[in-house]
Amino acid sequence: MLDAEYFDGHSARARRVSLHIAGHTLHIVGDGLDLAVPVADVDWPERRSSGVRMAHLAGGGSLHCQDGAAWDAWARAEGLRDPVVVRMQQSWRLAVAAGVALLVVTVGLYRWGVPVASRAIVALTPPEVDAAVGGVVLDALRDHGIIEPTAIEYEQQEEIRVAFARAFARTRPSGDQALVALRFYDSELGANALALPGGTIIVTDDMVRLLADREDVLLGVLAHEAGHVRGRHGMKSLVQTAFIGTLAGVAIGDYSVMLATVPAALGQMAYSRQFERDADGESIRLLRANGISPAVMVTLFERLQAARGRPPAGGLRAPLGIAFASHPADEERLRRFEQAAGVRARAR
Ligand SMILES: [Zn+2]
Structure with a gap:
Protein backbone atom coordinates (compact mmCIF):
# COMPACT_ATOMS: atom_id res chain seq x y z
CA MET A 1 0.00 0.00 0.00
CA LEU A 2 1.18 3.52 -0.83
CA ASP A 3 -0.34 6.80 0.27
CA ALA A 4 -0.86 9.27 -2.55
CA GLU A 5 -3.10 12.11 -3.70
CA TYR A 6 -5.69 11.66 -6.42
CA PHE A 7 -6.87 14.44 -8.73
CA ASP A 8 -9.86 13.71 -10.93
CA GLY A 9 -8.75 16.05 -13.72
CA HIS A 10 -11.82 18.32 -13.34
CA SER A 11 -11.33 19.98 -9.98
CA ALA A 12 -8.22 21.05 -8.08
CA ARG A 13 -9.26 19.04 -5.05
CA ALA A 14 -6.73 16.51 -3.83
CA ARG A 15 -8.09 13.30 -2.37
CA ARG A 16 -5.99 11.20 -0.05
CA VAL A 17 -6.00 7.67 -1.34
CA SER A 18 -4.00 4.52 -0.94
CA LEU A 19 -2.74 2.50 -3.90
CA HIS A 20 -2.24 -1.18 -4.33
CA ILE A 21 -1.90 -3.47 -7.28
CA ALA A 22 -3.61 -6.81 -7.59
CA GLY A 23 -2.83 -8.78 -10.72
CA HIS A 24 -2.99 -6.33 -13.63
CA THR A 25 -5.22 -3.85 -11.82
CA LEU A 26 -4.37 -0.74 -9.84
CA HIS A 27 -6.79 -0.08 -6.97
CA ILE A 28 -7.23 3.51 -5.82
CA VAL A 29 -9.12 3.57 -2.54
CA GLY A 30 -10.03 6.28 0.01
CA ASP A 31 -11.87 9.59 0.45
CA GLY A 32 -15.04 8.16 -0.99
CA LEU A 33 -13.25 6.57 -4.00
CA ASP A 34 -12.84 2.98 -5.03
CA LEU A 35 -11.36 2.86 -8.54
CA ALA A 36 -9.95 -0.09 -10.40
CA VAL A 37 -7.69 0.84 -13.34
CA PRO A 38 -5.81 -1.56 -15.62
CA VAL A 39 -2.07 -1.16 -14.96
CA ALA A 40 -1.46 -0.94 -18.70
CA ASP A 41 -3.70 2.17 -18.92
CA VAL A 42 -1.54 4.12 -16.45
CA ASP A 43 1.16 6.45 -17.72
CA TRP A 44 3.70 5.62 -15.01
CA PRO A 45 6.32 8.22 -14.01
CA GLU A 46 9.94 7.85 -15.00
CA ARG A 47 12.28 7.19 -12.12
CA ARG A 48 14.47 10.19 -11.43
CA SER A 49 16.87 10.98 -8.60
CA SER A 50 14.35 13.05 -6.66
CA GLY A 51 11.06 14.88 -6.87
CA VAL A 52 7.37 14.29 -6.95
CA ARG A 53 6.11 11.20 -8.75
CA MET A 54 3.12 11.74 -10.98
CA ALA A 55 1.16 9.05 -12.79
CA HIS A 56 -1.51 9.89 -15.36
CA LEU A 57 -4.64 7.82 -15.76
CA ALA A 58 -6.37 7.18 -19.04
CA GLY A 59 -9.55 9.05 -18.05
CA GLY A 60 -7.75 12.34 -17.25
CA GLY A 61 -7.14 11.75 -13.55
CA SER A 62 -3.71 11.69 -11.97
CA LEU A 63 -1.87 10.43 -8.94
CA HIS A 64 0.73 12.46 -7.06
CA CYS A 65 3.19 11.33 -4.44
CA GLN A 66 5.53 13.79 -2.71
CA ASP A 67 7.77 11.02 -1.42
CA GLY A 68 9.66 9.83 -4.51
CA ALA A 69 11.67 7.22 -2.62
CA ALA A 70 8.52 5.68 -1.12
CA TRP A 71 6.90 5.58 -4.57
CA ASP A 72 9.96 3.87 -6.11
CA ALA A 73 10.11 1.30 -3.31
CA TRP A 74 6.40 0.58 -3.70
CA ALA A 75 6.66 0.37 -7.49
CA ARG A 76 9.56 -2.09 -7.20
CA ALA A 77 7.69 -4.17 -4.62
CA GLU A 78 4.62 -4.27 -6.86
CA GLY A 79 6.74 -5.41 -9.78
CA LEU A 80 6.28 -2.28 -11.92
CA ARG A 81 9.12 -2.02 -14.39
CA ASP A 82 10.62 1.19 -15.71
CA PRO A 83 10.30 1.68 -19.43
CA VAL A 84 13.27 0.14 -21.27
CA VAL A 85 14.64 3.55 -22.28
CA VAL A 86 14.79 4.75 -18.67
CA ARG A 87 16.59 1.63 -17.54
CA MET A 88 19.11 2.08 -20.34
CA GLN A 89 19.64 5.74 -19.50
CA GLN A 90 20.35 4.84 -15.93
CA SER A 91 22.95 2.23 -16.76
CA TRP A 92 26.30 3.83 -17.54
CA ARG A 93 27.55 0.57 -19.04
CA LEU A 94 24.72 0.60 -21.55
CA ALA A 95 25.34 4.30 -22.17
CA VAL A 96 29.01 3.63 -22.95
CA ALA A 97 28.09 0.65 -25.14
CA ALA A 98 25.58 2.80 -27.01
CA GLY A 99 28.24 5.47 -27.53
CA VAL A 100 30.73 2.93 -28.87
CA ALA A 101 28.07 1.40 -31.13
CA LEU A 102 27.24 4.86 -32.51
CA LEU A 103 30.92 5.51 -33.18
CA VAL A 104 31.35 2.18 -34.97
CA VAL A 105 28.27 2.80 -37.12
CA THR A 106 29.43 6.34 -37.94
CA VAL A 107 32.95 5.26 -38.90
CA GLY A 108 31.54 2.32 -40.87
CA LEU A 109 29.15 4.59 -42.74
CA TYR A 110 31.93 7.01 -43.53
CA ARG A 111 34.41 4.34 -44.59
CA TRP A 112 32.08 2.12 -46.63
CA GLY A 113 28.68 3.76 -46.75
CA VAL A 114 29.78 7.11 -48.18
CA PRO A 115 31.66 5.64 -51.20
CA VAL A 116 28.72 3.38 -52.03
CA ALA A 117 26.23 6.20 -51.54
CA SER A 118 28.43 8.54 -53.59
CA ARG A 119 28.41 6.19 -56.56
CA ALA A 120 24.63 5.94 -56.28
CA ILE A 121 24.27 9.73 -56.07
CA VAL A 122 26.48 10.26 -59.13
CA ALA A 123 24.50 7.64 -61.04
CA LEU A 124 21.36 9.68 -60.30
ZN1 LIG B 1 44.88 10.15 -62.33
Whole structure:
Protein backbone atom coordinates (compact mmCIF):
# COMPACT_ATOMS: atom_id res chain seq x y z
CA MET A 1 0.00 0.00 0.00
CA LEU A 2 1.18 3.52 -0.83
CA ASP A 3 -0.34 6.80 0.27
CA ALA A 4 -0.86 9.27 -2.55
CA GLU A 5 -3.10 12.11 -3.70
CA TYR A 6 -5.69 11.66 -6.42
CA PHE A 7 -6.87 14.44 -8.73
CA ASP A 8 -9.86 13.71 -10.93
CA GLY A 9 -8.75 16.05 -13.72
CA HIS A 10 -11.82 18.32 -13.34
CA SER A 11 -11.33 19.98 -9.98
CA ALA A 12 -8.22 21.05 -8.08
CA ARG A 13 -9.26 19.04 -5.05
CA ALA A 14 -6.73 16.51 -3.83
CA ARG A 15 -8.09 13.30 -2.37
CA ARG A 16 -5.99 11.20 -0.05
CA VAL A 17 -6.00 7.67 -1.34
CA SER A 18 -4.00 4.52 -0.94
CA LEU A 19 -2.74 2.50 -3.90
CA HIS A 20 -2.24 -1.18 -4.33
CA ILE A 21 -1.90 -3.47 -7.28
CA ALA A 22 -3.61 -6.81 -7.59
CA GLY A 23 -2.83 -8.78 -10.72
CA HIS A 24 -2.99 -6.33 -13.63
CA THR A 25 -5.22 -3.85 -11.82
CA LEU A 26 -4.37 -0.74 -9.84
CA HIS A 27 -6.79 -0.08 -6.97
CA ILE A 28 -7.23 3.51 -5.82
CA VAL A 29 -9.12 3.57 -2.54
CA GLY A 30 -10.03 6.28 0.01
CA ASP A 31 -11.87 9.59 0.45
CA GLY A 32 -15.04 8.16 -0.99
CA LEU A 33 -13.25 6.57 -4.00
CA ASP A 34 -12.84 2.98 -5.03
CA LEU A 35 -11.36 2.86 -8.54
CA ALA A 36 -9.95 -0.09 -10.40
CA VAL A 37 -7.69 0.84 -13.34
CA PRO A 38 -5.81 -1.56 -15.62
CA VAL A 39 -2.07 -1.16 -14.96
CA ALA A 40 -1.46 -0.94 -18.70
CA ASP A 41 -3.70 2.17 -18.92
CA VAL A 42 -1.54 4.12 -16.45
CA ASP A 43 1.16 6.45 -17.72
CA TRP A 44 3.70 5.62 -15.01
CA PRO A 45 6.32 8.22 -14.01
CA GLU A 46 9.94 7.85 -15.00
CA ARG A 47 12.28 7.19 -12.12
CA ARG A 48 14.47 10.19 -11.43
CA SER A 49 16.87 10.98 -8.60
CA SER A 50 14.35 13.05 -6.66
CA GLY A 51 11.06 14.88 -6.87
CA VAL A 52 7.37 14.29 -6.95
CA ARG A 53 6.11 11.20 -8.75
CA MET A 54 3.12 11.74 -10.98
CA ALA A 55 1.16 9.05 -12.79
CA HIS A 56 -1.51 9.89 -15.36
CA LEU A 57 -4.64 7.82 -15.76
CA ALA A 58 -6.37 7.18 -19.04
CA GLY A 59 -9.55 9.05 -18.05
CA GLY A 60 -7.75 12.34 -17.25
CA GLY A 61 -7.14 11.75 -13.55
CA SER A 62 -3.71 11.69 -11.97
CA LEU A 63 -1.87 10.43 -8.94
CA HIS A 64 0.73 12.46 -7.06
CA CYS A 65 3.19 11.33 -4.44
CA GLN A 66 5.53 13.79 -2.71
CA ASP A 67 7.77 11.02 -1.42
CA GLY A 68 9.66 9.83 -4.51
CA ALA A 69 11.67 7.22 -2.62
CA ALA A 70 8.52 5.68 -1.12
CA TRP A 71 6.90 5.58 -4.57
CA ASP A 72 9.96 3.87 -6.11
CA ALA A 73 10.11 1.30 -3.31
CA TRP A 74 6.40 0.58 -3.70
CA ALA A 75 6.66 0.37 -7.49
CA ARG A 76 9.56 -2.09 -7.20
CA ALA A 77 7.69 -4.17 -4.62
CA GLU A 78 4.62 -4.27 -6.86
CA GLY A 79 6.74 -5.41 -9.78
CA LEU A 80 6.28 -2.28 -11.92
CA ARG A 81 9.12 -2.02 -14.39
CA ASP A 82 10.62 1.19 -15.71
CA PRO A 83 10.30 1.68 -19.43
CA VAL A 84 13.27 0.14 -21.27
CA VAL A 85 14.64 3.55 -22.28
CA VAL A 86 14.79 4.75 -18.67
CA ARG A 87 16.59 1.63 -17.54
CA MET A 88 19.11 2.08 -20.34
CA GLN A 89 19.64 5.74 -19.50
CA GLN A 90 20.35 4.84 -15.93
CA SER A 91 22.95 2.23 -16.76
CA TRP A 92 26.30 3.83 -17.54
CA ARG A 93 27.55 0.57 -19.04
CA LEU A 94 24.72 0.60 -21.55
CA ALA A 95 25.34 4.30 -22.17
CA VAL A 96 29.01 3.63 -22.95
CA ALA A 97 28.09 0.65 -25.14
CA ALA A 98 25.58 2.80 -27.01
CA GLY A 99 28.24 5.47 -27.53
CA VAL A 100 30.73 2.93 -28.87
CA ALA A 101 28.07 1.40 -31.13
CA LEU A 102 27.24 4.86 -32.51
CA LEU A 103 30.92 5.51 -33.18
CA VAL A 104 31.35 2.18 -34.97
CA VAL A 105 28.27 2.80 -37.12
CA THR A 106 29.43 6.34 -37.94
CA VAL A 107 32.95 5.26 -38.90
CA GLY A 108 31.54 2.32 -40.87
CA LEU A 109 29.15 4.59 -42.74
CA TYR A 110 31.93 7.01 -43.53
CA ARG A 111 34.41 4.34 -44.59
CA TRP A 112 32.08 2.12 -46.63
CA GLY A 113 28.68 3.76 -46.75
CA VAL A 114 29.78 7.11 -48.18
CA PRO A 115 31.66 5.64 -51.20
CA VAL A 116 28.72 3.38 -52.03
CA ALA A 117 26.23 6.20 -51.54
CA SER A 118 28.43 8.54 -53.59
CA ARG A 119 28.41 6.19 -56.56
CA ALA A 120 24.63 5.94 -56.28
CA ILE A 121 24.27 9.73 -56.07
CA VAL A 122 26.48 10.26 -59.13
CA ALA A 123 24.50 7.64 -61.04
CA LEU A 124 21.36 9.68 -60.30
CA THR A 125 23.00 12.98 -61.19
CA PRO A 126 22.32 14.17 -64.74
CA PRO A 127 25.50 14.58 -66.90
CA GLU A 128 24.80 18.31 -67.33
CA VAL A 129 25.72 18.69 -63.67
CA ASP A 130 29.21 17.30 -64.45
CA ALA A 131 29.72 20.08 -66.98
CA ALA A 132 28.51 22.72 -64.52
CA VAL A 133 30.86 21.38 -61.84
CA GLY A 134 33.74 21.33 -64.35
CA GLY A 135 33.01 24.98 -65.13
CA VAL A 136 33.09 25.89 -61.45
CA VAL A 137 36.41 24.08 -60.98
CA LEU A 138 37.90 25.82 -64.03
CA ASP A 139 36.82 29.23 -62.66
CA ALA A 140 38.26 28.41 -59.23
CA LEU A 141 41.60 27.38 -60.76
CA ARG A 142 41.68 30.64 -62.75
CA ASP A 143 40.60 32.79 -59.80
CA HIS A 144 43.35 31.35 -57.62
CA GLY A 145 45.94 31.90 -60.32
CA ILE A 146 46.66 28.17 -60.54
CA ILE A 147 46.18 28.21 -64.30
CA GLU A 148 47.02 31.07 -66.66
CA PRO A 149 46.84 31.58 -70.44
CA THR A 150 48.98 29.14 -72.37
CA ALA A 151 52.15 30.00 -74.24
CA ILE A 152 51.82 26.95 -76.50
CA GLU A 153 51.34 27.91 -80.16
CA TYR A 154 47.85 27.22 -81.41
CA GLU A 155 49.19 25.02 -84.21
CA GLN A 156 50.95 22.76 -81.71
CA GLN A 157 47.76 22.59 -79.61
CA GLU A 158 45.82 21.51 -82.67
CA GLU A 159 48.40 18.86 -83.57
CA ILE A 160 47.98 17.35 -80.12
CA ARG A 161 44.17 17.56 -80.29
CA VAL A 162 44.08 15.84 -83.67
CA ALA A 163 46.57 13.15 -82.63
CA PHE A 164 44.60 12.39 -79.48
CA ALA A 165 41.22 12.40 -81.24
CA ARG A 166 42.59 9.91 -83.78
CA ALA A 167 44.17 7.67 -81.14
CA PHE A 168 41.12 7.89 -78.90
CA ALA A 169 38.74 6.95 -81.76
CA ARG A 170 40.57 3.63 -82.14
CA THR A 171 39.50 2.61 -78.62
CA ARG A 172 35.88 3.71 -78.91
CA PRO A 173 32.91 2.82 -81.05
CA SER A 174 32.20 5.67 -83.47
CA GLY A 175 30.12 8.52 -82.10
CA ASP A 176 31.83 8.45 -78.72
CA GLN A 177 34.61 10.85 -79.70
CA ALA A 178 33.14 14.01 -78.21
CA LEU A 179 33.81 12.79 -74.69
CA VAL A 180 36.75 15.05 -73.90
CA ALA A 181 38.07 18.49 -74.84
CA LEU A 182 41.73 19.41 -74.43
CA ARG A 183 42.65 22.79 -73.00
CA PHE A 184 46.16 24.11 -72.54
CA TYR A 185 47.26 26.38 -69.67
CA ASP A 186 50.45 27.69 -68.20
CA SER A 187 50.53 26.61 -64.56
CA GLU A 188 52.59 26.56 -61.41
CA LEU A 189 51.57 22.91 -61.09
CA GLY A 190 54.51 22.15 -63.34
CA ALA A 191 54.30 19.28 -65.83
CA ASN A 192 50.80 18.07 -65.10
CA ALA A 193 47.40 17.14 -66.47
CA LEU A 194 43.99 17.26 -64.91
CA ALA A 195 40.54 15.98 -65.87
CA LEU A 196 37.53 18.07 -64.89
CA PRO A 197 34.02 16.65 -64.53
CA GLY A 198 32.20 17.08 -67.81
CA GLY A 199 35.19 16.25 -70.00
CA THR A 200 37.60 19.17 -70.04
CA ILE A 201 41.18 17.96 -69.78
CA ILE A 202 43.71 20.56 -68.69
CA VAL A 203 47.25 20.05 -69.98
CA THR A 204 49.95 22.33 -68.61
CA ASP A 205 52.53 23.97 -70.85
CA ASP A 206 55.27 22.21 -68.85
CA MET A 207 53.71 18.84 -69.64
CA VAL A 208 53.66 19.67 -73.37
CA ARG A 209 57.32 20.74 -73.18
CA LEU A 210 58.32 17.72 -71.07
CA LEU A 211 56.94 15.38 -73.76
CA ALA A 212 57.55 17.57 -76.83
CA ASP A 213 59.54 14.76 -78.48
CA ARG A 214 57.29 11.96 -77.20
CA GLU A 215 53.76 12.22 -78.55
CA ASP A 216 53.23 8.54 -77.74
CA VAL A 217 53.75 9.18 -74.01
CA LEU A 218 51.56 12.29 -74.08
CA LEU A 219 48.76 10.18 -75.60
CA GLY A 220 49.09 7.83 -72.62
CA VAL A 221 48.74 10.75 -70.19
CA LEU A 222 45.67 12.09 -72.00
CA ALA A 223 44.09 8.63 -72.10
CA HIS A 224 44.61 8.35 -68.34
CA GLU A 225 42.72 11.63 -67.89
CA ALA A 226 40.01 10.49 -70.33
CA GLY A 227 39.65 7.42 -68.09
CA HIS A 228 38.89 9.71 -65.15
CA VAL A 229 36.24 11.50 -67.24
CA ARG A 230 34.66 8.29 -68.47
CA GLY A 231 34.45 6.87 -64.91
CA ARG A 232 33.09 10.21 -63.62
CA HIS A 233 35.83 9.93 -60.98
CA GLY A 234 35.86 13.69 -60.38
CA MET A 235 32.16 13.68 -59.56
CA LYS A 236 32.45 10.65 -57.32
CA SER A 237 35.40 12.10 -55.41
CA LEU A 238 33.68 15.44 -55.08
CA VAL A 239 30.51 13.87 -53.76
CA GLN A 240 32.55 11.95 -51.20
CA THR A 241 34.47 15.03 -50.14
CA ALA A 242 31.43 17.28 -49.97
CA PHE A 243 29.03 14.53 -49.01
CA ILE A 244 26.55 16.34 -46.80
CA GLY A 245 26.26 19.44 -48.97
CA THR A 246 25.81 17.29 -52.04
CA LEU A 247 23.24 15.10 -50.35
CA ALA A 248 21.28 18.21 -49.44
CA GLY A 249 21.57 19.43 -53.05
CA VAL A 250 20.28 16.17 -54.46
CA ALA A 251 17.55 15.84 -51.84
CA ILE A 252 16.11 19.27 -52.56
CA GLY A 253 16.96 19.09 -56.26
CA ASP A 254 18.98 22.31 -56.08
CA TYR A 255 22.48 21.67 -57.40
CA SER A 256 23.64 25.19 -56.56
CA VAL A 257 24.21 23.91 -53.00
CA MET A 258 26.56 21.31 -54.44
CA LEU A 259 28.27 23.79 -56.76
CA ALA A 260 28.92 26.10 -53.82
CA THR A 261 30.94 23.39 -52.09
CA VAL A 262 33.12 22.65 -55.12
CA PRO A 263 35.93 25.22 -54.65
CA ALA A 264 36.35 24.34 -50.96
CA ALA A 265 36.33 20.62 -51.69
CA LEU A 266 38.85 21.02 -54.51
CA GLY A 267 41.83 21.34 -52.18
CA GLN A 268 41.05 18.11 -50.33
CA MET A 269 40.09 16.05 -53.36
CA ALA A 270 42.25 13.15 -54.40
CA TYR A 271 41.38 10.15 -56.50
CA SER A 272 41.33 6.79 -54.77
CA ARG A 273 43.90 4.18 -55.78
CA GLN A 274 41.14 2.27 -57.54
CA PHE A 275 40.26 5.33 -59.67
CA GLU A 276 43.95 5.70 -60.60
CA ARG A 277 44.14 2.01 -61.51
CA ASP A 278 41.03 2.39 -63.70
CA ALA A 279 42.51 5.45 -65.41
CA ASP A 280 45.82 3.64 -66.00
CA GLY A 281 43.78 0.83 -67.54
CA GLU A 282 42.28 3.29 -70.03
CA SER A 283 45.79 4.51 -70.81
CA ILE A 284 47.05 0.95 -71.46
CA ARG A 285 44.02 0.23 -73.68
CA LEU A 286 44.59 3.31 -75.83
CA LEU A 287 48.32 2.73 -76.20
CA ARG A 288 47.78 -0.90 -77.24
CA ALA A 289 44.99 0.03 -79.66
CA ASN A 290 47.49 2.37 -81.34
CA GLY A 291 50.34 -0.12 -81.47
CA ILE A 292 52.31 1.64 -78.73
CA SER A 293 53.93 -0.33 -75.91
CA PRO A 294 52.50 0.69 -72.49
CA ALA A 295 56.11 0.59 -71.26
CA VAL A 296 56.61 4.05 -72.80
CA MET A 297 54.89 5.45 -69.70
CA VAL A 298 58.02 4.64 -67.70
CA THR A 299 59.67 7.49 -69.61
CA LEU A 300 57.04 9.87 -68.27
CA PHE A 301 57.62 8.91 -64.65
CA GLU A 302 61.41 9.18 -65.11
CA ARG A 303 61.12 12.64 -66.62
CA LEU A 304 58.65 13.78 -63.94
CA GLN A 305 61.05 12.53 -61.29
CA ALA A 306 63.90 14.49 -62.85
CA ALA A 307 61.74 17.63 -63.22
CA ARG A 308 60.62 17.39 -59.60
CA GLY A 309 64.22 18.00 -58.51
CA ARG A 310 63.83 21.56 -59.82
CA PRO A 311 60.99 23.28 -57.96
CA PRO A 312 59.02 25.77 -60.11
CA ALA A 313 60.21 29.38 -59.97
CA GLY A 314 57.02 30.66 -58.32
CA GLY A 315 57.53 28.42 -55.29
CA LEU A 316 55.54 25.29 -54.61
CA ARG A 317 51.79 25.63 -54.38
CA ALA A 318 49.70 23.12 -52.51
CA PRO A 319 49.52 20.44 -55.19
CA LEU A 320 46.12 19.54 -56.54
CA GLY A 321 45.45 15.99 -55.38
CA ILE A 322 43.47 15.06 -58.48
CA ALA A 323 46.18 16.22 -60.91
CA PHE A 324 48.23 13.57 -62.68
CA ALA A 325 51.70 14.33 -61.32
CA SER A 326 50.79 15.70 -57.89
CA HIS A 327 51.78 12.55 -56.10
CA PRO A 328 54.73 10.47 -57.19
CA ALA A 329 54.01 7.33 -59.15
CA ASP A 330 54.47 4.27 -56.99
CA GLU A 331 56.16 1.01 -57.90
CA GLU A 332 52.80 -0.68 -58.40
CA ARG A 333 51.78 1.67 -61.22
CA LEU A 334 55.17 1.46 -62.91
CA ARG A 335 55.17 -2.35 -62.77
CA ARG A 336 51.70 -2.44 -64.27
CA PHE A 337 52.72 -0.47 -67.38
CA GLU A 338 55.81 -2.64 -67.77
CA GLN A 339 53.85 -5.87 -67.31
CA ALA A 340 51.16 -4.69 -69.74
CA ALA A 341 53.96 -4.24 -72.27
CA GLY A 342 55.33 -7.71 -71.47
CA VAL A 343 51.99 -9.40 -71.97
CA ARG A 344 51.60 -7.71 -75.32
CA ALA A 345 55.07 -8.72 -76.43
CA ARG A 346 54.34 -12.39 -75.60
CA ALA A 347 50.98 -12.26 -77.33
CA ARG A 348 52.62 -11.45 -80.64
ZN1 LIG B 1 44.88 10.15 -62.33
